[in-house]
Amino acid sequence: MKVNLNRRTLLRGAGATGLAALAAPAIIRPAFAQAGELNVWSYSGFITDDFRQRFEEETGIRLNIRMVTDQGEQFNLMAAEEGNYSADIVCCAGHRFYQFVDAGFLEPVDMDKMTAWDRIEPEYAEANWVSRNGERWGVPLVVVSTGLLYDSQKFDKPTSWDVMFDPANAGQTTYQIQDFFQIAMNYLGYDGSAASYMDAPEQAQEAVNATRDFLIEHKDKVRRYYDAATEIQQMFVNGDVSLAQAGSGPSAQLIIDGFPAGYTIPEEGGLAYAYGFNITRNATNMDNAYTFLNALLSSPENGAEIVRSTGYASVISGTGELLTPEERAVLALGAEERARLSWVDVETAPFIFDLIDTAAEEIRAA
16 A cells, blocks of 8 residues: 555655754763664654754764555565564554554553653644554654645635536646545545444445445546555646645645645545554664654654654644744644644555545546
């Protein structure tokens, strides 16, 4: 499964970029020098160049970073390593980490060592998607939304997903099937999270089938289905499409780069999920892992660097205050739009994703 621009990836280079420079925040120093290293699998932009330099200089810990772009790739690599993990920390999507937990790949968070947990905004620190089986299993870092990206020269701000199915817009739309599917379920009046179908698999299948048939019926509206964020951006720049289901990060980057576009969460809603870091079971460099995680959360300045590097919202308290008004307009949703977001349900994700993946293949084949 891909992770870029949809529920599966992030994009952008690891270097921090932005509209305004910030004073470099200090790393929380350990009580003693910790010579050694830490092996981290990360999506682009989560560990900025500035943070990495500060961390290594102030802690003496060398970061060995492997960039990843796919949750399935990480899972398969860890399975192949059979407990002798080459990574101390991996980067899991909040709605997918249950797979890593259930496979025994991860270590629950030791809250006595996670001293910077209070730096996380309460709504995220206490969210149910950071827990499973009574334990916290990861440190959330960024929040991703999926909404409607539109060409602002061709459309006023749409209020409904109707525009994606309007015959007048045939051939002008694009979406990633699996990610758009849950939004389409909600649009049709079904439960895209599948939380209400937990004990009713037949009802879930009926909802998925009806949504599949609806998307096949409106297949003529789609210029083409995309997989990676860069595909959307290029299609907009080329004038191939003017409407897309898209992630908040790539949408923000397109707008910041000067393209006349807008991003919104229509009245029928959008999706939200988080990405963060998780410690592997029996990590070789366990102490260094906690030093890293605490440092990562240690200042809102670092949160702002991550926002600028990824285009996604940071969970670190105080980050928003360090963004310029122009940046907030592009990189942050208003309270009304945030209220329309549905968080992917961790407990129902396993069975609904399987149904959706099958339906997606049927849509492609139709």
